[in-house]
Amino acid sequence: MIELGRIKLAGPLVLAPIAGFTDSPFRKICVSHGCGLTMTELISAEGIVRKNKKTMDLLKFTEEERPFAIQIFGRKPETVAAAAEVVEALSPDLIDINMGCPARKVVGSGNGASLLRDPQLVNRIAEAVVKKTKLPVSAKIRIGWDEASLNYLDVVKALEDAGVSMIIVHGRTRAQQYSGRADWNIIKEIREKSSVPVIGNGDIDSYESAYRMMEFSGCPAVMIGRGAIGNPWIFSGRTPESREIIETVKLHLDLMLDEYGNRGIHMMRKHIVRYIHGTKNAAKARSSIVKAVSREEIITILDELEESE
Ligand SMILES: Cc1cc2nc3c(=O)[nH]c(=O)nc-3n(C[C@H](O)[C@H](O)[C@H](O)COP(=O)(O)O)c2cc1C
Known part of the structure; x- marks a missing residue:
């Protein structure tokens, strides 16, 4: 067990949220291979508050999936906080706020990575959630909107001031989507400057590269997304027959x-x-x-x- 302040991980390699993939069955598989934390895909705060059936289905999990986080997204502080209250009743181990999704549909309505352009709003959303729940709260961010606005230190400060317990950093901008390379130097910089634990994420494609990112950045844990799809052995380092x-x-x-x-x-x-x-x-x-x-x-x-x- 790794204790990061209020957050407990079963190991340092954790599963990233991947919409359409990291559902309850896949999370169980990953845990059985040693993954230290699982997380839902991004789930709409509006949908949660309205108790939309499809949305509520996404929130389901089993005890085997712990430590387990529910990731929510939204842009209105009061709605995201109200969603956190609903989520808290389900007793996940952590609530994560999505502040990095680059999809047109998501940023087009002011959600996900769009929030990075407004650190004040980042602060208000995170603070509203932290105040509403007793559970630890994290935020998953990108390093900025684009190359010209790498405002990650402002975003990190906004989150720290709001009282989040952890920050997860995908080392790309929104403009990069999933192309180019994740910037591990910036992940390292954020880890060094942040007062809360930082989990690094981006381009880990093997067990060895997971440990390389940890060593390089000093992060106590790292998050693996695409590299885990079809390869849950990435969490154990074993080569399966x-x-x-x-x-x-x-x-x-x-x-x-x-x-x-x-x-x-x-x-x-x-x-x-x-x-x-x-x-x-x-x-x-x-x-x-x-x-x-x-x-x-x-x-x-x-x-x-x-x-x-
Ligand atoms: C198809 C797809 C769906 C994703 N869905 C989510 C999501 O729901 N929430 C989120 O925070 N990140 C999401 N991500 C981003 C990943 O969590 C991760 O940050 C990114 O893929 C970089 O890590 P990797 O190089 O290990 O894949 C998604 C990525 C992909 C490729």
């Missing part, structure tokens, strides 16, 4: 079916493609998997893939 990969896919598939019923088959395809990427015959299996409509079909394809290894 193909048999183990196939077994994990089957386990993940069954968790998806339990969670979503038949819809789980469709939702699992994108995961499977990532799990089997790099195995011999992956291309052929891939084209069958994206057409498969039943558990049996998928199992057969996986068994064939394993035999062909």
Whole structure:
């Protein structure tokens, strides 16, 4: 257990929120491989306050997923705080506020990374949430809106003043989206200057590079997103044999079916493609998997893939 002030992590490598991927089944898989904290994808504060059915489904989690965080987004301090109150009743371990999503739909309505342009508003939102809940609160930020406005120190100060317990930094600007490289120097600078614990994030693609970021930046923990999709072994540093990969896919598939019923088959395809990427015959299996409509079909394809290894 790693104690970062009020926040406890089961280990230093934590799972990033990835919309459409880091749901309850995948979070369980990651925890079983040693991930130190799991987090929902971004969930609309407005949707939570209105108790929208689809939104409320995103909030569901099980005890196995702890330490577990719920990430909310919004731009009105009172709405985000009201959402935090609803979330608190579910007893996650942490509430995270999204201040980094670059998607047009999200920033277009003044949410996500759009907030970075207004540190005062960042402060008001974070403060409203901190005041409303007894749970620890974190914020996940980018380093600025674009290259010309790297105002991360102002944003960090605004968050510290608001009383957040932790800051997660994805080392890119909004303008970069997911291209270019995450700036680990800035992550290091923020870690050095911040009075609260900082988790670094961006471009970790292996267990080794996770430890490289920790060593380079001095961050006590780091967050892994894309590198964990189809590769939960990134949290343990183990290299799985193909048999183990196939077994994990089957386990993940069954968790998806339990969670979503038949819809789980469709939702699992994108995961499977990532799990089997790099195995011999992956291309052929891939084209069958994206057409498969039943558990049996998928199992057969996986068994064939394993035999062909
Ligand atoms: C498809 C996709 C969806 C994402 N969804 C979220 C999200 O819901 N909330 C969030 O804070 N970040 C989200 N991110 C950003 C990741 O959490 C992470 O900050 C980013 O991918 C950089 O880390 P990585 O290089 O380890 O992937 C998303 C990224 C991708 C590629």
